[in-house]
Amino acid sequence: MVEGESGLLAISPPWNRPEYEPSKRRLSWPNGATATVYSGFEPDQLRGPQHDTAWCDELAVWQYPQDTWDNLQFGMRLGDPRIHHAQTHYPDP
Numbered sequence: 001m002v003e004g005e006s007g008l009l010a011i012s013p014p015w016n017r018p019e020y021e022p023s024k025r026r027l028s029w030p031n032g033a034t035a036t037v038y039s040g041f042e043p044d045q046l047r048g049p050q051h052d053t054a055w056c057d058e059l060a061v062w063q064y065p066q067d068t069w070d071n072l073q074f075g076m077r078l079g080d081p082r083i084h085h086a087q088t089h090y091p092d093p
Helices: 065-075
Strands: 019-021 026-028 034-036 053-057 082-086
Parallel strands (some): 053 082
Antiparallel strands (some): 019 026, 026 034
């Protein structure tokens, strides 16, 4: 979602490209907006922080989907919270 061919860093125009600080798991845009990156491998990272928006990618392949989703829900308490979920369709076996 951040790096790679279709990641935010690659698709953002130069005048609005966020600065990525991997050690802080943070993206910062020129207009002052920030985003924090979390992983489905560490659901406890979501305990405590508050958010107004979440962008979840590939929920079906998260290591701990239920724990991560539950902790995310607890933190969605700012403004008019919204969760965006993107999922690739996997063919039936």
